[in-house]
Amino acid sequence: TVMAAPVTNDQSWFFALALGVSFLKCLLINAYHSTDFEVHRNWLALTHSLPAAQWYYEATSEWTLDYPPLFAWFEYGLSHIARFFDKEMLVVQNLNYASPATILFQRLSVIVADVVFFYAVKECCKCLREDKGKYLLGKPSFILTVLLLWNFGLIIVDHIHFQYNGFLFGVLLLSIARHFQNRHFEGALLFSILLNLKHIYLYIAPAYGIYLLRCFCFTQSNADGSLQWRSFSVVRLVTLGTIVLSTFSVSFGPFIALGQLPQIYKALMHIPFLSLCLLQPALFRIWHRPNGARGFLRCLVICALGSFMFGWHVHEKAILMAILPLSLLAVESREDARIFLILSITGHYSLFPLLFTTQELPIKILLLLLFTIFSLTSLKTLFRSGGALLNPLEATYLLGLIPLELICEFVYPLTVWQKTFPFLPLMLTSIYCALGVTYAFIRLYISLLTCSDSTKKIKTQ
Amino acid sequence: MENWSLISLCVLLGLTARWAVSFHSYSGAGKPPMFGDYEAQRHWQEVTYNLPVHEWYFNTTNNDLNYWGLDYPPLTAYHSLVCAYVAKLLNPEWVELYASRGYESHSHKLFMRATVLFTDILIYIPAVLLYCFYFCDGSSKQKVATAFCILLYPGLILIDYGHFQYNSVSLGLALWGILGLGLGWDLFGSLAFTLALNYKQMELYHSLPFFCYLLGKCIKQGLTWRGFFHLVKISMTVLVTFALCWMPFLSDPKQPLQVLHRLFPVGRGLFEDKVANTWCSLNVLIKIKTLLSRETQLFLSFALTLLFVLPSSLKLLSKPTLWQFKLALVNTSLAFFLFSFQVHEKSILLVALPVCLVFNEIPLIATWFLLTSTFSMLPLLLKDGLLLPYVVTSLAFLFLSLYLLSALERSTEEELRLGLYRKLTQRWLPKLNLSRIIKWKFWFSLAAMAALSFTSVWLKPPAKLPDLFPVLVSVLSFLHFLGFIIYFNQVQLMEPQRKKSQKKTN
Numbered sequence: 022t023v024m025a026a027p028v029t030n031d032q033s034w035f036f037a038l039a040l041g042v043s044f045l046k047c048l049l050i051n052a053y054h055s056t057d058f059e060v061h062r063n064w065l066a067l068t069h070s071l072p073a074a075q076w077y078y079e080a081t082s083e084w085t086l087d088y089p090p091l092f093a094w095f096e097y098g099l100s101h102i103a104r105f106f107d108k109e110m111l112v113v114q115n116l117n118y119a120s121p122a123t124i125l126f127q128r129l130s131v132i133v134a135d136v137v138f139f140y141a142v143k144e145c146c147k148c149l150r151e152d153k154g155k156y157l158l159g160k161p162s163f164i165l166t167v168l169l170l171w172n173f174g175l176i177i178v179d180h181i182h183f184q185y186n187g188f189l190f191g192v193l194l195l196s197i198a199r200h201f202q203n204r205h206f207e208g209a210l211l212f213s214i215l216l217n218l219k220h221i222y223l224y225i226a227p228a229y230g231i232y233l234l235r236c237f238c239f240t241q242s243n244a245d246g247s248l249q250w251r252s253f254s255v256v257r258l259v260t261l262g263t264i265v266l267s268t269f270s271v272s273f274g275p276f277i278a279l280g281q282l283p284q285i286y287k288a289l290m291h292i293p294f295l296s297l298c299l300l301q302p303a304l305f306r307i308w309h310r311p312n313g314a315r316g317f318l319r320c321l322v323i324c325a326l327g328s329f330m331f332g333w334h335v336h337e338k339a340i341l342m343a344i345l346p347l348s349l350l351a352v353e354s355r356e357d358a359r360i361f362l363i364l365s366i367t368g369h370y371s372l373f374p375l376l377f378t379t380q381e382l383p384i385k386i387l388l389l390l391l392f393t394i395f396s397l398t399s400l401k402t403l404f405r406s407g408g409a410l411l412n413p414l415e416a417t418y419l420l421g422l423i424p425l426e427l428i429c430e431f432v433y434p435l436t437v438w439q440k441t442f443p444f445l446p447l448m449l450t451s452i453y454c455a456l457g458v459t460y461a462f463i464r465l466y467i468s469l470l471t472c473s474d475s476t477k478k479i480k481t482q
Numbered sequence: 483m484e485n486w487s488l489i490s491l492c493v494l495l496g497l498t499a500r501w502a503v504s505f506h507s508y509s510g511a512g513k514p515p516m517f518g519d520y521e522a523q524r525h526w527q528e529v530t531y532n533l534p535v536h537e538w539y540f541n542t543t544n545n546d547l548n549y550w551g552l553d554y555p556p557l558t559a560y561h562s563l564v565c566a567y568v569a570k571l572l573n574p575e576w577v578e579l580y581a582s583r584g585y586e587s588h589s590h591k592l593f594m595r596a597t598v599l600f601t602d603i604l605i606y607i608p609a610v611l612l613y614c615f616y617f618c619d620g621s622s623k624q625k626v627a628t629a630f631c632i633l634l635y636p637g638l639i640l641i642d643y644g645h646f647q648y649n650s651v652s653l654g655l656a657l658w659g660i661l662g663l664g665l666g667w668d669l670f671g672s673l674a675f676t677l678a679l680n681y682k683q684m685e686l687y688h689s690l691p692f693f694c695y696l697l698g699k700c701i702k703q704g705l706t707w708r709g710f711f712h713l714v715k716i717s718m719t720v721l722v723t724f725a726l727c728w729m730p731f732l733s734d735p736k737q738p739l740q741v742l743h744r745l746f747p748v749g750r751g752l753f754e755d756k757v758a759n760t761w762c763s764l765n766v767l768i769k770i771k772t773l774l775s776r777e778t779q780l781f782l783s784f785a786l787t788l789l790f791v792l793p794s795s796l797k798l799l800s801k802p803t804l805w806q807f808k809l810a811l812v813n814t815s816l817a818f819f820l821f822s823f824q825v826h827e828k829s830i831l832l833v834a835l836p837v838c839l840v841f842n843e844i845p846l847i848a849t850w851f852l853l854t855s856t857f858s859m860l861p862l863l864l865k866d867g868l869l870l871p872y873v874v875t876s877l878a879f880l881f882l883s884l885y886l887l888s889a890l891e892r893s894t895e896e897e898l899r900l901g902l903y904r905k906l907t908q909r910w911l912p913k914l915n916l917s918r919i920i921k922w923k924f925w926f927s928l929a930a931m932a933a934l935s936f937t938s939v940w941l942k943p944p945a946k947l948p949d950l951f952p953v954l955v956s957v958l959s960f961l962h963f964l965g966f967i968i969y970f971n972q973v974q975l976m977e978p979q980r981k982k983s984q985k986k987t988n
């Protein structure tokens with residue numbers, strides 16, 4: 022059979038994995054959806070029914086448009102297809118409208134938009150340094166594909182809770198892949214587009230900025246890896262700047278022309294102000310001793326994780342911004358695999374409170390177990406040499422999630438404290454997971470600061 | 483990757499698919515006054531909890547048999563009783579005598595779905611895993627792939643977790659019986675199968691092959707002393723199991739008679755509703771239901787069933803191997819499905835189980851049959867509002883079995899066991915590529931089923947023929963099943979002496 026066959030160039034397994042996860046997503050169409058569903062329905066309605074000049078002013082619904090303009094145009098495009106499913110969903114006054122056709126359309130739009138994510142994952146697999154494995158199941162690209170395509174957080178947040186993260190992370194991963202492939206202009210363009218789709222990615226903009234400036238605008242480094250000031254290329258800097266500015270102008274231009282910049286600023290800028298101070302050492306390290314695209318990726322993850330931990334008004338879904346890019350590093354390095362395991366298991370568990378309904382309880386447990394078992398066994402097999410991947414303390418911490426879940430969701434609701442202290446389980450979950458996330462953050466930081474400098478010249482174009 | 487992790491991944495995916503299907507509607511949802519099978523199961527919990535045993539199968543003031551009276555053997559009743567105790571703990575309103583009729587709520591639905599999941603995990607899934615690991619050829623990864631495909635068979639998932647039934651219990655117990663016989667633990671196998679029989683009387687479809695296999699084995703061991711003694715032990719096991727199951731009903735001779743009367747309603751006629759068997763399909767052309775008298779119908783049904791089961795059973799009697807046993811199960815249950823009395827469309831699941839067991843040997847035909855069996859239940863699924871899970875699970879199953887088991891590649895003439903067909907066409911059409919013809923027919927048939935599914939959903943039938951689409955579905959399925967019964971009989975009866983030894987033959 023396919024699984025037992027020795028590795029060939031046959032790429033059909035990728036298609037099989039993508040199709041398989043799409044089938045699973047289709048089965049979840051009728052699962053619980055959060056208020057985010059109504060948010061997006063509202064945006065479909067207002068982008069369809071109203072002229073662009075009123076998009077950021079429309080306030081019939083409490084869920085006003087608070088994403089950048091490109092995302093609004095995306096919703097506008099979707100609304101034209103939505104017409105064929107149910108015209109009523111495009112009426113702004115139809116608050117909380119959720120007919121079966123509406124649900125079907127919205128869910129399918131997320132599933133179809135994930136095609137971008139599939140493409141990005143395929144590109145990321147091409148960037149892996151070595152891709153050898155005795156069997157298909159042991160190939161790094163196979164493991165990476167499953168870790169990304171079947172990521173528990175993405176499935177839960179996108180296809181149950183309801184959001185468009187798959188599509189957005191596809192753009193992010195594609196941008197990262199382009200940087201790995203030394204196609205920096207495309208990478209910069211994609212990241213600019215991403216910023217104009219969802220401004221939350223501003224958290225990782227410093228990593229991009231420092232990396233591009235250091236590794237791309239300075240075309241060469243000295244033999245020991247330090248900066249060669251004379252190799253500064255103005256052309257590249259200007260090109261990059263043009264790309265970024267033109268993307269922003271295409272996106273914001275119409276609204277600036279209409280004089281709506283203050284309104285948009287009000288809509289978008291309730292995002293937290295990230296604490297750059299804590300991330301400064303990492304950024305400095307990248308500047309001083311860049312480690313190519315992998316160092317950039319590591320810095321990106323640290324920025325994402327740091328903002329998650331110390332930012333204000335952060336959603337728990339933001340942990341995905343750290344977990345997904347880290348998957349790329351996890352299949353290549355043992356230390357990263359360890360950090361990934363702790364971060365992903367704890368981070369995914371911290372998403373549990375998002376699905377609080379009893380009906381979805383088996384689903385979230387089953388899917389988390391699925392992802393955890395896969396990541397543990399495949400990474401363990403990949404890094405077989407060198408002993409156990411997790412030390413006893415880490416393993417105990419992770420195992421502690423089981424009693425935590427039993428207490429929070431099974432035992433506690435039956436006790437008398439449920440009425441008086443209903444938020445205690447949530448607090449326990451947050452505190453317990455914070456330990457794991459912080460631990461992963463510290464380890465990641467240390468690995469960045471102590472990673473061996475490459476003595477060979479950094480590959481530049 | 484180790485085996486245990488692959489197996490656990492497959493089981494987790496299977497469970498996820500099952501629970502995701504359970505989100506959808508169930509039989510009779512929101513349709514008073516009678517509702518559907520879901521309400522029937524809830525009602526049985528109510529009846530068995532509140533009434534004494536001797537009233538369960540009788541028409542009393544407290545027990546109106548016209549409102550979903552018990553019509554399964556005692557084990558179902560005991561199972562309902564256990565569920566009722568749990569229900570009482572969670573919410574007594576669910577099993578309140580009379581007051582709970584037509585009770586529908588979100589939490590109750592979760593409870594009912596959970597009971598199905600529980601018995602599935604306990605009985606059916608372990609049996610499938612054990613079967614694949616002990617009786618499947620090939621590498622361990624192939625065994626896992628086979629187990630995965632069996633676990634994702636859409637028909638069983640849609641009926642148990644959608645429409646709402648407990649087929650995984652009876653089919654699971656029957657599978658344990660097959661496992662027992664395969665491993666040489668005849669007494670355990672007989673016990674398991676007898677329990678299956680006492681859970682759903684439709685398991686009688688499987689009883690003839692069990693009987694012939696065991697009898698054949700005993701004969702092979704010599705009719706004197708050893709074989710005979712073995713036969714006696716098996717019979718005693720069966721009888722004792724029956725006695726234990728029916729114990730509460732044996733005090734009064736009227737009891738077992740009434741139970742049998744409920745289990746085998748001969749008064750209900752040749753067929754009800756649309757089902758993909760001979761009589762219903764024949765009825766489209768000739769109205770046999772009204773044309774022939776009840777006795778003639780019974781006789782015809784009996785005769786044809788016998789005609790089709792006899793060759794297979796005799797062959798099994800003469801050659802009691804596991805392979806023959808599995809094929810005989812397919813042939814016998816399919817014959818009963820096609821020609822028997824008062825067959826329901828869900829009975830195709832009884833044929834689907836043994837076909838799942840030959841998945842590994844003939845993946846293409848097995849996939850074809852299993853998809854057809856799901857398609858044959860389409861009108862029922864549409865009535866229950868299960869269109870989305872039907873489409874998704876069928877497509878997923880098709881894709882997975884073709885991809886993981888390489889069904890299309892493993893379809894040479896020898897692998898498809900087309901011996902007889904080859905012999906027949908040898909004289910006049912020697913150059914015919916039978917394997918390619920089969921594959922073309924496979925795709926064409928799938929296209930036809932997809933097209934008919936599509937039209938059943940999107941088009942309105944003409945006013946003069948309101949049942950057009952269900953009838954078309956059952957006739958198309960019937961023609962497929964007819965082809966399958968000929969094929970499987972051919973495979974079983976024309977089996978040559980195998981060169982390599984068959985796993986565990988006993």
